[in-house]
Amino acid sequence: MAVDDKWCVVTGGRGFAARHLVEMLIQDNTYFVRIADLGATIELEPSEQLGTLGQALSSGRAQYVSLDLRNKEHVLKALEGCEIVFHMAAPNSSINNYQLHHSVNVQGTQNVIDACVQLRVKRLVYTSSSSVVFDGVHGIHNGKESMPYPPKHNDHYSATKAQGEALVLKANGTSGLLTCSLRPSSIFGPGDRLMVPSAVDAAKAGKTKAYFITNMEPIKFWEFMSLILEGLGYERPRIKIPAFVLMPIALLVEYTYKLLGPYGMKVPQLTPSRVRLLSCNRTFDCSKAKERLRYEPIVTLKEGLQRTINSFSHLRAENQLKAKREGASKASIYLGSGRVADTLLWKDRKQTFTTLLVLIAIYLSFIAPGNTFITALSNLLLFASIFLFIHGILPAKILGYTVQKMPKSWFHLSEDMSHQLAVSVVSVWNIPMNVLKSLAQGTEWMLFFKVVFSSLLLSFFGAFSLQNLYKIGLTTAFIAFYIYEKKEEEIDDLFIKALSFGCKLKSDAIRKFLPSKKSD
Known part of the structure; x- marks a missing residue:
């Protein structure tokens, strides 16, 4: 490295957004670029080997260093x-x-400073x-940098x-160190390994120098996702599940993961x-970045969407239909692809039968006698x-076998867990309250019919006994x-046909209803 060389460092340089920044810095030719990331060595994709990055690494215009932020x-x-990081x-x-998150985002950042x-x-x-x-409860409209941090956040x-x-x-x-903070929102584009691939999988199954950075073209999240999916040849999502229905399920999934995570269950989606993130509107004002940094999006939302769609041509619907399933099945993915999936999909027969015997024993001991829910819970x-x-x-050892004692932490609800539970309860409460507020306007006929249908459906399931x-x-x-894993394509096809038929009935009903509504 020559004395006069001007270097910049990009930490996390192999991440999605960071890769694009590295390319732009190399093309700008102001700084030599040092890419720092966790990997012991840099592994280039075929397109990178012959592109800007590969040439820069070969010529010395860029270099790679292995970096663990937790190690000063x-x-x-x-x-x-x-000169710049x-x-x-x-x-x-x-x-x-x-x-x-604390060890990297807080301690690691302090190490960088x-x-x-x-x-x-x-x-x-x-x-x-x-x-x-974002506190996970209240939406944000045209948020500015003057907004304070919330007392509690949505996640760690x-x-x-x-x-x-x-x-x-x-x-x-x-x-003499000058610092600033950029707050991007929902980054997308070519090279994205999370948002678009996940969507396709689903389709197939406050201080002065913190700047908000967006594309300055607000758009509803599900409309954005629909444009991506339609561009790749899939139908836009039609099923609308209320957040207040999903929240209890999400809570159950999260607590199940905390119990079964140590036994192989993978992080659930x-x-x-x-749920809180996807059910709250959030828009931000970028005028401060525009005025002080002269920030302007260099790619419009429309062009960005098209570039993203073009970069995922291998995920187009017509290409997927020709390919046989590779890797884990949808059923396995839905179940976490761990021990839970192996049990319910009969991959580990011994484990499956053991689990069945335990569940049957619980049924015979506490539920079969005809107990009410309260009595069964009490027993x-x-x-x-x-x-x-x-x-x-019991003693620490019995006949040479060690008796593993349960730690007290298993029975303690931490302050953080208490907060998460409180936020979840508030979120579940706010969602139906917003529905009732809309119904009180007396104009939301479709919402009224949805509420009536949901209530009838709930009453139907409520008629079943605990045993059943x-x-x-x-x-x-x-x-x-197990059946879904074996007949995945056939079941998906039937489901899509049924969904299309249901949507057609809904559209017909709306067309018949709206004229009469207007004539009143």
């Missing part, structure tokens, strides 16, 4: 000799693990997130990104934080109490998923 020595080595590294936001100060780096640009001002990712941002802004001016609690007490008085619900649930869990 790594950070010092990666930032040595650079683009700090973009962060863990996967879908993994709601506090320790992981300390290294910048020690090495006399001139500028630090931090990639934050628009979610740092947002909370720790806010803490990291606060550290960066506080460091502004320290030993349906979580309360995602189950009594049995659990007796078991725990006996387990507690348990038997139906048990049978469905161990048979329906």
